[in-house]
Amino acid sequence: MAKKNGNGKQKSMEETLWDSANKLRGSVEPAEYKHVVLGLIFLKFASDKFEERRKELIAEGKEKYVEMPDFYNMKNVFFLDEVSRWSYIIRNSKQNDIALKIDTALHNIEKNNKALRGALPDNYFSRLGLDITKLSSLLDTINDIDTLKDKQQDIVGRVYEYFLSKFALAEGKGKGEFYTPKSIVNLIAEMIEPYKGIIYDPACGSGGMFVQSVKFIESHHGNKKEVSIYGQEYTNTTYKLAKMNLAIRGISGNLGEKAADTFQNDQHPDLKEDYIMANPPFNQKDWRAENELVDDPRWSGYEVPPKSNANYGWILNMVAKLSENGMAGFILANGALSGGGDEYKIRRKLVENNLVEAILILPQDMFYTTNISVTVWILNKNKKEQSKQVGDEVRHYRDREHEVLFLDLRQMGEPFEKKYTQFSDDDIRNIASTYHNWQQVEKGYKDVPEYCYSASFDEIEKKDFSLVPSKYIEFVNRDENIDFDDKMKALQSEFGELLKAEEQSKKDLLKVFSELGYKIDV
Numbered sequence: 001m002a003k004k005n006g007n008g009k010q011k012s013m014e015e016t017l018w019d020s021a022n023k024l025r026g027s028v029e030p031a032e033y034k035h036v037v038l039g040l041i042f043l044k045f046a047s048d049k050f051e052e053r054r055k056e057l058i059a060e061g062k063e064k065y066v067e068m069p070d071f072y073n074m075k076n077v078f079f080l081d082e083v084s085r086w087s088y089i090i091r092n093s094k095q096n097d098i099a100l101k102i103d104t105a106l107h108n109i110e111k112n113n114k115a116l117r118g119a120l121p122d123n124y125f126s127r128l129g130l131d132i133t134k135l136s137s138l139l140d141t142i143n144d145i146d147t148l149k150d151k152q153q154d155i156v157g158r159v160y161e162y163f164l165s166k167f168a169l170a171e172g173k174g175k176g177e178f179y180t181p182k183s184i185v186n187l188i189a190e191m192i193e194p195y196k197g198i199i200y201d202p203a204c205g206s207g208g209m210f211v212q213s214v215k216f217i218e219s220h221h222g223n224k225k226e227v228s229i230y231g232q233e234y235t236n237t238t239y240k241l242a243k244m245n246l247a248i249r250g251i252s253g254n255l256g257e258k259a260a261d262t263f264q265n266d267q268h269p270d271l272k273e274d275y276i277m278a279n280p281p282f283n284q285k286d287w288r289a290e291n292e293l294v295d296d297p298r299w300s301g302y303e304v305p306p307k308s309n310a311n312y313g314w315i316l317n318m319v320a321k322l323s324e325n326g327m328a329g330f331i332l333a334n335g336a337l338s339g340g341g342d343e344y345k346i347r348r349k350l351v352e353n354n355l356v357e358a359i360l361i362l363p364q365d366m367f368y369t370t371n372i373s374v375t376v377w378i379l380n381k382n383k384k385e386q387s388k389q390v391g392d393e394v395r396h397y398r399d400r401e402h403e404v405l406f407l408d409l410r411q412m413g414e415p416f417e418k419k420y421t422q423f424s425d426d427d428i429r430n431i432a433s434t435y436h437n438w439q440q441v442e443k444g445y446k447d448v449p450e451y452c453y454s455a456s457f458d459e460i461e462k463k464d465f466s467l468v469p470s471k472y473i474e475f476v477n478r479d480e481n482i483d484f485d486d487k488m489k490a491l492q493s494e495f496g497e498l499l500k501a502e503e504q505s506k507k508d509l510l511k512v513f514s515e516l517g518y519k520i521d522v
Helices: 013-023 031-057 086-091 098-112 126-130 133-145 155-169 182-192 207-221 236-250 312-319 339-353 425-439 457-462 484-515
Strands: 197-201 227-231 273-278 321-333 356-361 374-380 388-389 393-398 403-408 415-416 420-422 452-456
Touching: 013 133, 013 155, 013 273, 031 098, 031 126, 031 133, 031 155, 031 236, 031 273, 086 098, 098 126, 098 133, 133 356, 155 207, 155 236, 155 420, 182 207, 182 273, 182 321, 182 374, 182 420, 182 425, 207 227, 207 236, 207 273, 312 321, 312 339, 312 374, 374 420, 393 425, 403 425
Parallel strands: 197 227, 197 273, 273 321, 356 403
Antiparallel strands: 321 374, 356 374, 388 393, 403 452, 415 420
16 A cells, blocks of 8 residues: 555655655765665666667567667667676675675766766765665665656656755755756746757756756657757766766766866857756855956956856856857846946846846745745847747747846745745746747736836836846835835844844843842843
C-alpha cells in the first residue's frame, strides 16, 4: 500500500524516494550528498537505457554488435562496459569496495562517451568515506526507480528535478545557488518564448533554465532540435550537475571546456545569442580587481561596472552577447533598480538605448537562498514595430522603443513547502498574457492599479531613471506622490525609534528604583 504524507494524500514517487534516500544521509552534508544521490540516479538511468538498446540489437539479430559503442551512440544512448552497468553495481552492493566500484563505473562511462566528458563525479564516493551499509541501502532505494516505465512522463527527469529542489531547500540560505525555483524559470520562458535559435545562460547552475526552455518548446509543440544550448558555470561540482541534468534529458549543450568564471574566462567570447536566461549571484562583491577588466569589450559604450557589485557586470555581459533581435530574461536583487554612481549611468544608457522592456518585482520567499523580494528584467534588442512569427502564429508588434512595462507581482503566488511562495500555472499564464498583450497592436492592454503600468521615456526620465516599479504603478487608497517602498522604510524607522524610546523608559525606571534602594532583576 502506498504511503501517505502528513495531509493524508498518497505520496508521489518522488516524495517516497526522497524520504528513503534522506534517511540514509547520515553525517554527509546536503551539499555533498546531492552529488552522491544524483550521480547514482544518472548511473541507473544510463544503464537502463543501455540495457534497452542492447535488447533491441539482440532482437534485430545483431548480437555481434552489442559491445560496439557506435551502435548505442547512433541512438543517443551512452555505451557502458561490463563494470559500469547497474546490474554489476547491484550485484556488488554489499562489498566493502562498492564505493570504489561506483567511482570506476562513472570514470569509465565518461571515458567511453565524449558527450559526458567532465560531467560525472570524479573519485567522489571513495573520497567521501560513506558508510557501506547506508550506501548499499541507498543503492537498493534507487534500484526501485523504473526509469523507462513511462517515457512520456520523463520519470528520471522528474526525480532529478525534484531532488535538486529538495537539496536546495535543505542547503538553505547562502548554499542553494545551484537551483532557481522552477516557477520563476517557467515565467521567464513564457515571456521571452525561446522557440528557436541560441539559448545562453552565463551562470547556469544545475541547468534548470535550459531544461525549462526545452519543456516550453515541447509544451507549445515546437521542435527542440531548432535550439542550441550554451552556458557557463563557475563551480566545478555544479558544472557536473548541469551536464548530468542535460544528459538525462537528451539535451545537447555546450557548457564550455570546463567550469570557469564568466568574467575572467569567458567560454563563449564570440557567441551572439537569441535568448538569454539567467539567475546570476546576487550583489556579488569583489568580482574583479581595481584595475582589472576595465577595457573589456563587453562594457563598450558604457561605464565600467563597479568592482563592489557585479550586478551591472552581469547585465552588460548579457547585453554584449545578444543578437540583433535578441531577448534576455534574468533575475537580480532589487538594489539594481536604483542607486547612483556608475550603476546609475549604465542604467540610464540601457533605457536611452531602448533595451529595457519590462521590470517585474517578485513576491518575497520565492528563493531558498534569500527571503528578499527580487526582480526579473526583460531586455529586448528590437522593440520596433514589426510582424513576427512566434510559434504557430504571426504577431503584430507595436513600437515600444520609448516605453517600459512595470509589473508588481508581490500579491501573487501560492504557498509552497510551508514557508515559500511559488507562482501557480494560472499566475504564469496571466502575467505572460499581460506582457504579450502590451507588446502587440490592438490587444487591449490597460494599466491596472497595484499590478501593471506602461511608463513612457519622459516619465522614467522625470524619475531620474529609477526602475523601481512602485514609482510608476498606481496604488489604491494612498497619495500617488508617496512611494510605497519609501513609506515602508519610514514606518520601519519610526517603529525602531519607538523601540528605542521604550528601552530608554525601562532604563530610566530602573534608575529611579535603584536610587530608592530597590534591586530589580531583569
